[in-house]
Amino acid sequence: MNILRKKSTANLPFSETAIELFIRLCGISSILFVFGIFFFVFREGAGFLFNGLDVKEFLTSVEWQPTSLNNKRYGAFALIVGTFSVTILAMCLAVPFGLGAAVFVSEFCSPKFRETFKIIIELLAAIPSVVWGFIGLTLMNQLIIVVFKAPIGLTMLNGGIMLALMSVPIIVSIAEDALKAVPDSYREAAEALGATRWQVVYRVLLPAAKNGLLAAVLLGAARSIGETMAVLMATGHSVNIPSGPLSWIRTLTATIAAELGEVARGDEHYQVLFIIGILLFTITFVVNLIADLVIKGIRQE
Amino acid sequence: MNTNSDRRSHTAPIIEINDLTVRYGDKPALNGISFDVYKNEILGIIGPAQSGKTTLLKVINRTLEFTAGTTVEGSVKLDGVDVNTVGDVYGLRRKIGMVLPLPVGLPLSIYDNVAFAPRTAGVRAKSELDEIVERCLQQAALWDEVKDRLNTLGTKLSGGQQQRLTIARALSHQPEILCLDEFSIAVDPITTMRIEDVLKELRAEMTILLVTNLVQQAKRLANRTAFMLNGDLVEIDTTDVIFSDSPGSQATYDYVNGTFG
Numbered sequence: 001m002n003i004l005r006k007k008s009t010a011n012l013p014f015s016e017t018a019i020e021l022f023i024r025l026c027g028i029s030s031i032l033f034v035f036g037i038f039f040f041v042f043r044e045g046a047g048f049l050f051n052g053l054d055v056k057e058f059l060t061s062v063e064w065q066p067t068s069l070n071n072k073r074y075g076a077f078a079l080i081v082g083t084f085s086v087t088i089l090a091m092c093l094a095v096p097f098g099l100g101a102a103v104f105v106s107e108f109c110s111p112k113f114r115e116t117f118k119i120i121i122e123l124l125a126a127i128p129s130v131v132w133g134f135i136g137l138t139l140m141n142q143l144i145i146v147v148f149k150a151p152i153g154l155t156m157l158n159g160g161i162m163l164a165l166m167s168v169p170i171i172v173s174i175a176e177d178a179l180k181a182v183p184d185s186y187r188e189a190a191e192a193l194g195a196t197r198w199q200v201v202y203r204v205l206l207p208a209a210k211n212g213l214l215a216a217v218l219l220g221a222a223r224s225i226g227e228t229m230a231v232l233m234a235t236g237h238s239v240n241i242p243s244g245p246l247s248w249i250r251t252l253t254a255t256i257a258a259e260l261g262e263v264a265r266g267d268e269h270y271q272v273l274f275i276i277g278i279l280l281f282t283i284t285f286v287v288n289l290i291a292d293l294v295i296k297g298i299r300q301e
Numbered sequence: 302m303n304t305n306s307d308r309r310s311h312t313a314p315i316i317e318i319n320d321l322t323v324r325y326g327d328k329p330a331l332n333g334i335s336f337d338v339y340k341n342e343i344l345g346i347i348g349p350a351q352s353g354k355t356t357l358l359k360v361i362n363r364t365l366e367f368t369a370g371t372t373v374e375g376s377v378k379l380d381g382v383d384v385n386t387v388g389d390v391y392g393l394r395r396k397i398g399m400v401l402p403l404p405v406g407l408p409l410s411i412y413d414n415v416a417f418a419p420r421t422a423g424v425r426a427k428s429e430l431d432e433i434v435e436r437c438l439q440q441a442a443l444w445d446e447v448k449d450r451l452n453t454l455g456t457k458l459s460g461g462q463q464q465r466l467t468i469a470r471a472l473s474h475q476p477e478i479l480c481l482d483e484f485s486i487a488v489d490p491i492t493t494m495r496i497e498d499v500l501k502e503l504r505a506e507m508t509i510l511l512v513t514n515l516v517q518q519a520k521r522l523a524n525r526t527a528f529m530l531n532g533d534l535v536e537i538d539t540t541d542v543i544f545s546d547s548p549g550s551q552a553t554y555d556y557v558n559g560t561f562g
Contacts, residue, residue, distance in 0.1 A: 111369075184367075189405040189467070192364055193418040194395035194474060203417065208408040 038281060045274030052268065053275065064239045064250075066259065066269040074272045076279070078239045082156075082249035083283075085242050086231060087224040089160030090167060094224075095217055097164070098171030102216070103201055105172070106179040118173075125169035129229040136162045136234025150246050152236065157245040159235035163227055167220035174219060178212020179205055211295050218291040222284060228253040252276050315340045315477065315508050316361065321375035323356050325368070330356045333375065334534040336527060338478075343500065343509040345519030345540065348529035349556070354512040357529075358480045361510075362397040363390055380477070395422060398471030398479040398507075402486045404463035406455035411438075411447050414455040414466055418474040433473055440503065441469035442495050461492035468496065472503075479503065480510045485518065497522055516557050520544050528553045 012020075049055070053074065061075025105117055140161060141153035148157075182205050190200045206213070228251075236248025237258065256273050263270040314337035323331040331353045338344050346354050359365035360377055363384055377384045379396065387393045395418060407414050415434045416424075424430060434451070438444035443465040447458070455466050464484055471479060481500075485493040500509060500522055513519055519526045520540060527537040528550070536549045548554050 183405075185401070185403070185405045186407055188364055188367060189399075189401065189407060190417070191367070192362060192394055192397075192399040192401075193421065193470065194391045195417070195421045196391055199421045203421070204407055204409075 041274055041277045041281065045271050045278055048268055048271035049275050049278070053272065058272075058275070062239065062241060064255075066263075066272060072268070074268075076252070076255075076276060078241050079250055079252045079255055079276070080279070081241055082235070083225060083251040083253070086156050086159045086163060086235060086249060086251060087221060089156060089245060090163035090224045091217070091221055093160060093164035094167040094171055094220055098168045098216070098220065099175055099213060101168070101172045102175035102179060102213075103205075106176045107197065107201055107205070118176075121169045121172050124165070125173070127166075129166065129227060130233075132162045132166055132230040133233030136230060140234065144246075148246060152248070154234060154236040154248060155246050156235055156242050156249045159231045159249070159251075160245065162230045162234050163224040166227060166230065167223050170223055171216045171220040174216035175209075175213050178209040178216065181212065182208045214294060215291065218287060222287060225283060225287070226253060226280070228257045232257055252280055312339050314338060315380060317376075317378040317381075318357075319376045319378070321357075321360065321373070321377060323353070323360060323365070323374075324372045326370045329532055331360075332532045334529075334532075335375075336534060336537050338508060338510065340508055341504060341506075342524040343504055343511055343522050345523030345526040346510065346512045346529060347514075347516050347519050347526060347556070348535075350514075351531065352529040353532040354529055355482055358399070358482055358510065358512060360384070361478075361480065362394050362399055364394075364399070391421075395474040396477050398468075398474070398476035400464070400467050400471050400479070400481040400484050402483040404460060404467045404487060406458065406463045406466055408454065408456055410452045411455045411458070411466060412451040415469050415473050417470065422474060437469040437472045438466075440472050440499065441465045442499050443469055461488045464488050464492070465496065465499075468499070476507060478508045478510065480512070482512045483514055485513070485515065493518075516544075516559075528556060530556070 058074055058076050059080070060077050061073065062078040063073035063075040064078060065071060065073040101121075105114055109117065136158050137154070140158045144150055144153035144155060144158055186204050186208060187200055190204045191197075195203065231251050232254035235250065235254070237250050237254055238248040239250050240248055242249050256276055259269070260273050263273065316338035318337070319335050320333045321331055321335070322329070322333045334353075334357075346357070348354055356365065359368075360373060361379070361384065365371055365373065373385065379387075379393065384393055407417065409417065412434055415437050416430045419430060419433050424433070435444060435448075438447065443462060446462060447466075455463065458466060464487060468481075468484070479500075484496065488496065497518070500511070503509065511519065511522060523540045525537060526540045526543040528535045528543065528548075530552060536543065536553045538549060542548055543553060544557055546554075548557070554560075
């Protein structure tokens with residue numbers, strides 16, 4: 001496929017050609033930016049990645065001691081577990097709520113309430129993550145201490161709830177779009193067959209919209225994996241393999257945010273943080289790849 | 302209006318429509334129409350666009366209420382029960398099979414399309430569902446074409462096959478009344494003829510309301526025919542009378558003979 005291929009432009013006015021060229025550049029630039037980001041992150045970390053870093057230790061050890069004077073250790077396993085565990089917890093909370101809210105907004109609520117609800121959801125999506133972190137640090141912290149009698153409320157549960165609250169608006173808007181895209185004729189046909197509204201939802205709408213719903217869930221998960229500030233503030237930021245929702249954890253993203261400002265440019269610790277960036281890149285890439293394959297699989301069915 | 306010269310009035314009506322008025326907002330769609338439908342007849346309903354034919358069908362199975370801002374006055378009784386006050390609207394809809402102008406294959410397999418209504422009504426046994434699916438597809442003259450691929454998507458069938466699939470689906474809950482709303486719009490003439498043959502056989506088992514733009518289709522199939530115009534019922538009578546040289550209204554004669562509309 002040649003994206004630069006020119007069509008016959010002999011008869012087109014200049015403005016038409018110019019606009020087409022501009023749109024082409026916009027499209028190509030988005031690809032260039034992705035490759036560019038990957039290239040620079042990779043370049044910063046590559047030296048130590050191929051020469052010096054014990055990759056096996058990096059992926060399996062829980063000892064993260066990058067600033068130790070005589071025993072530096074770069075074991076990111078606890079960070080990887082932290083990222084995945086808090087994301088999975090967040091999705092366990094956000095997916096039922098998000099999909100449920102989307103079904104409610106699209107199928108059951110009155111048009112007037114729907115408009116209000118969508119404005120509130122958009123507002124929720126616009127809250128900066130540091131504000132979520134602040135809520136986690138203060139309000140949710142106290143709540144967890146009181147409700148669960150925990151010694152400290154800055155835990156995986158706290159971060160998971162914050163991430164869930166941040167992912168729900170994304171899941172709701174995309175899932176609602178997917179449900180709205182199901183033709184009304186399906187609803188009418190199903191109801192004319194005597195199906196109740198709930199039967200219409202789970203027998204017709206959910207199967208018909210499954211691609212869009214899956215995309216909603218995966219984008220919500222991607223938001224959780226990439227989120228930094230809220231988890232940095234709410235999860236305790238402590239290197240630890242969690243034993244349950246009330247353990248404190250530390251994530252890959254929070255580690256980069258907290259430590260990158262403190263390191264000397266170009267030294268081992270600096271490069272390891274970029275290697276964590278490469279790891280995050282890879283995780284996101286794999287998630288997207290799985291999503292693509294799953295959606296393609298569904299289409300071929 | 303001529304509603305009394307009907308030769309089958311000795312049988313009890315299955316649908317009684319009394320002074321039915323429907324408005325979309327301020328816009329009137331039906332202006333106080335009244336007539337009865339008798340058991341095991343095919344009633345053809347003809348008339349130009351915007352005459353209220355589809356609205357009439359939607360009132361009967363209460364799918365009109367999905368359209369916001371409609372008001373319904375008067376009564377429609379099915380088996381003597383007013384549809385607007387019936388307790389179980391889902392049960393009501395299952396008494397009526399509805400076939401829409403453009404076939405709507407639900408995004409399910411052929412089997413699941415036909416098994417949809419029985420399942421929502423609570424049928425679970427595989428053997429019973431198998432039997433219903435085969436019977437309905439047979440009745441809709443589709444079984445031989447699809448029996449080897451019941452698990453493929455219903456939406457992959459051709460337009461004519463999909464329309465027969467929706468007929469099979471409409472039959473799956475053993476309705477008392479089958480409503481067809483211009484079913485032949487998206488179907489080629491040969492398939493139309495096949496479906497018409499199917500309808501002739503189904504008449505023995507159920508009552509059929511056939512809304513159609515093809516006046517000749519009403520002439521071929523209907524026992525009685527109603528002519529509607531701008532929300533009014535101009536005339537309802539036996540098909541022979543409607544298509545004779547002297548129906549009750551000049552407008553009917555003009556429409557049937559293609560002078561207008």
